[in-house]
Amino acid sequence: MTERRRSIPIKQRLSATRSPCSSPPPPLSSTSSVLTQQFADIIRRYKYYCQHIRRILSETNKSYNEINDTRVLPPEKISQMQLSKSDCEYFDLLQTRPLALIICSQTYNGKSRFVNELLNESLLPESPTINRNDIVRMVRIKVENHPVLGASLNISGSFELVNPDIMYKSVSWTTIPRDHLVVNGNNDSHPLVENDNGSDDNEQQETASLEIRKPLDLLNDDLQIVITPSNQKLNMKQIYTQITENVIPIFIYIIDQDILTANDIDELRFFRSTVPNEPILFIRIDQSESSSNITETSCVQVFRQLCDLGFLSILSPESGDNTTDITPLFQSDMIDNGLLNFTQFLTYIRKHVDRLTIRAVSILQRSHEICLDFFNDSAFDMARDILITPKRLSYAREKEKNLYESLIDLTNSKQNEIQKLILQAVNEIHEILTDEACSLEIPGVELTDQLTVKHAKDLKKCTNVIQEYVFIRLNERIANKLLDSINILHDNYVGTLTRCLFSLETKGDDDESDLSTSKALQEILHSAYEVNISLPADSNIFQILIDKMKELFRTFSWNNCPRIDPEFKRSVALNILNSLSEAKLAKSVCTQLNDRIRMSHENFETLLKQLEHRHSDRLKSTEDKQQRVRKEYTPKIARLLLESTSLKDLIQYGLPKQGREVGRGQYGIVYECKSWANHQSCVLKSVLPPDDRHWNDLALEFHYLRRIPEHPRIVKLIGSVIDYTDRDQTPVLLVMERLKRDLYAALKNRLEFSIRMRIALDVVEGLRYLHGLGLVHRDIKLKNVLLDEGNHARITDLGFCKPEVMMSGSLVGTPIHMAPELFTSKYDHTVDVYAFGILFWYICSNGIKLPTNFDVCSSKDILWSAVKKGVRPERLMDFSDECWEIMTKCWDTQPSQRPYLGEVQEKIEQILNNSRTTTA
Secondary structure, three states: OOEEEEEEEEHHHHHOOOOOOOOOOHHHHHHHHHHHHHHHHHHHHHHHHHHHHHHHHHHHHHHHHHHHHHOOOOHHHHHHOOOOHHHHHHHHHHHHOEEEEEEEEEOOOHHHHHHHHHHHOOOOOOOOOOOOOOOOOOOOEEEEOOOOOOOEEEEEOOOOOOOOOOOOOOOOOOOOHHHHHHHOOOOOEOOEEEOOOOOOHHHHHHHHEEEEEEEEEEEEEEEEEEEOOEEEOHHHHHHHHHHHHHHOEEEEEEEOOOOOOOHHHHHHHHHHOOOOOOOEEEOOOOOOOOOOHHOOHHHHHHHHHHHOOOOOOOOEOOOOOOOOOOOOOOOOOEOHHHHHHHHHHHHHHHHHHHHHHHHHHHHHHHHHHHHHHHHHHHHHHHHHHHHHHHHHHHHHHHHHHHHHHHHHHHHHHHHHHHHHHHHHHHHHHHHHHHHHHOOOOOOOOOOOOOOOEOHHHHHHHHHHHHHHHHHHHHHHHHHHHHHHHHHHHHHHHHHHHHHHHHHHOOOOOOOHHHHHHHHHHHHHHHHHHHOOOOOOOOOOHHHHHHEEEEHHHHHOOOOOOOOOOHHHHHHHHHHHHHHHHEEEEEEEEHHHHHHHHHHHHHHHHHHHHHHHHHHHHHHHHHHHHHHHHHHHHHHHHHHHHHHHHHHHHHHOOOOOOOOOEEEEOOOOEEEEEEEEOOEEEEEEEEOOOOOHHHHHHHHHHHHHHHHOOOOOOOOOOOEEEEEEOOOOOOOOOEEEEEEEEHHHHHHOOOHHHHHHHHHHHHHHHHHHHHHHHEEOOOOOOOHHEEEEOOEEEEEEOOOEEHHHEEEEEOOOOOHHHHOOOHHHHHOOOOHHHHHHHHHHHHHHOOOOOOOOOHHOOOOOOHHHHHHHHHOOOOOOOOOOOHHHHHHHOOOOOOOOOOOOHHHHHHHHHHHHHHHHHHHO
């Protein structure tokens, strides 16, 4: 995560981390109860947030499972919004592992001094009991509710204790004995270890950790203290694994020497390369008992060394939200004179654990946002499908009908052309075919010396062979001529139909992809309209020709057996060619084409009816999914998003403080709020939703308002917090920028004409911006327009604001501003144009008095009935023709007749410019 930082002098940075020497804070021992309570509050607060995270996570997983089961979203989108494996592991870590203060130091004595001060007792032996070169084992301190102090040795990474027969052994000491803490290579036994076989196990003693359980006010089940081993010959990865086993680490590094030695630097550099994202709190203390010996020179030197290592920076993060990233890089810090500045130590611990929970809620928040984006996209796709698919089917039917009629006309008009083609083919092949017939070999026929046949049946066989050869050659030539012509037809109607078919998108269930529009109509294309004429000898098209030729040769006289010579063969071929009727053949070809096209047309209509039925069922299912997305899943995920985002704001900024009441509505109260989340002069809208429907409306308002980019005509939402402290009710606190007054209050005191026209332009600009984002406000009225010090307007209260595709036809809004189509449950963004027309009436009237035509209505139902009948506000005497024209066009009964807001803006600008010219 990239953070904006500002550079400050090192001395100033360090002086901010310690109290002035003239009046040092009291040592920890004098305020131990207060600091212990503060520490307990931090852990309690962390645990409290983790409980809410666990609940939101559980509800999120439950909702995602429902979404997956009902298949309202494609599987690939569901996989994208679900939590990743690493995210799930992180949540599991928060839920199952306790926090642990990992105490590191340059020397063992630095750790012992700090821990003893922190616990306000001498639990760890200090110098000279433990010297600098002693090998000291790791110590883990846990809470123990039993009053008896217990201790044991554990092996890292194993569930077995060194002594498997005794889990914890009661001890009487208050300070850990040196023998329990220091690893002696020649020590064959240990007071806490009862070896059954009496054998040496030096490796176990070197890697074993000392675990202590005792009742401590500072610790509870959610917090441990781990003191890292000293002088053990282990690499950094082994040490890191050992000290962070089954805990969430908070690293504390005690600097008890004037500078970092070369060995310290190597270890820190290796630590940073091993775990680059782990922060460390560096606490500098002095070896001497008196803090007056601390020199600022050595302090600055250590600070520079840590900056060179990349742990600290001379640049300081600017105040603000630097945790918007899902996986932020925690920042290390440094406290000078740490034994006297435990308050700053606690501040660091609080910020650290807050960042842990902020990361968790950021993961949930991002997942909820992705899910809602998918819902919005899905609702748009479904609405488009429901609208477009029937139109495309109708378009396909109309185009196919026109195509069918044009093809019939085309084939009929081609008859003369086909006749010419046949005649041309016969003329071209006449000489060639007769010459080829002369040399034709007739197999299987025995001839006499005079080249006559011995049997009558052989003569028939000879003529049949010549006939078949002529038919085949003639068919080939005519077929080629016809195909060249037919391809023109093929290109004409196949090309047109293909464009028609591609206008229908593939729509269908995943398990019934063979029923999709594109595939079904593509099959029609191939089966009904793809012409690929081949003309074999037994083709139906030439059956007439074959029958006629056979009749010709049946009437031939065979009383005088002819010689089967070239002349005979030529004469047979000539008789066949001369007996052709091009007109009849052309008519037969056209009749065949007409029959095929007609059959294809009937088949197309049958398949299209089946296709419409399939789409009807699919679109009904789509409408059901659309309603579930709009009314069930979107509000549910929006509410989870409201909770995750509000929890994140609560962790970062705390509860906003309520000032005096400045306004009140049906479901909420607006209070002053001096500052919150680094914003000054805010307003706090406290909303107590009475039921789930209002909860959903509020959650959707919050979601859509948050997603609107900052705009000068839309009131800015700073953040939200859900106040869980009251068990009887759970108010939602929306923090927004503060403006001077609403338009209702402004018109009550009357405004100049130019200011009112400027306000109208601001409202139009704000509405155009919302509509450009696909949002519809649905509740434009005087009290939802706020004015700043310069009387510039901003639109507020997006409680009913939704994307147009997510609107389910609910009857919402303020009665006198509601368009008549709202009562039909089918409406669009033009309801905002209607509402603006009513608002513009008030702006032009320069007052808040209800229009007389509405004031005479004794009830809301009577008012609505009058509006549906066309009743609108009356024209006042001081309305100009231009202003009245804008109003009447905006509140036209027919939504399609209402003007675009761009046109309205242009006309109001003209009115404003004319008024300025007149005044000048």
